[in-house]
Amino acid sequence: MRKPSKSFTTRHSNRNGNAGRPYYKCQPCNKFLCFADSRGNNPGNPPCDCGVSSKTQVAGKEKKVPRGVHYVCRLGKCDFYKPCVENGKQVAVESDDLVHRLAMLSIL
Template sequence: MPTICYKCFSTSIQEHITSRSNRNGNAGRPFLKCQSCTKFLGFTDERGNCPDNPPCDCGEPSKTQLVGLGLGKRVPRGVFFVCRRAECNYYAELVNEEGDQVRATEVVEELLAGLRIF
């Protein structure tokens, strides 16, 4: 069954690969993008998939990801969850006991990416 864009409901979805020069830790990762509205829908690899993640709006376990760097600065990155199948617009931040978004340092991020957790 084809993936339907959760923004414009088009079925014109195409898989792409992030460039090798991607500096957000996503170099070479496959992802889906809607050709009609150009919305990034999500990564299609197994990185960040865990059966213990909270369920998304589709009822499936979500995918763990990190907020992009933004503004070219190396800053701590926030951990969040999205639909692992790129079929809904689910988004939830991982928060600590104080209600603040959990952040990963660059070293931890590289370690977790190497383990294919994020």
């Protein structure tokens, strides 16, 4: 389902490794949708409801640990969400250091 979204930029004081990153937010519900940059974009990711490849993201620090890896619409236009699953279990990242390293490689 397509919903109107708007682009924003995270504060430079963001301590989650996302300082200065552009992101999309759903206008009607004010919900974070996805980051609006190339990190996590992979043509091999599953397609979202828009028909384009999705973006790989990891749940924020405020979520439970370990932080689950999931796919979302990389365009911020639909509410596609799919957990990244391997061997029947959701892929999760145990440490902030690993999240940082994967982010530096543009994987997450």
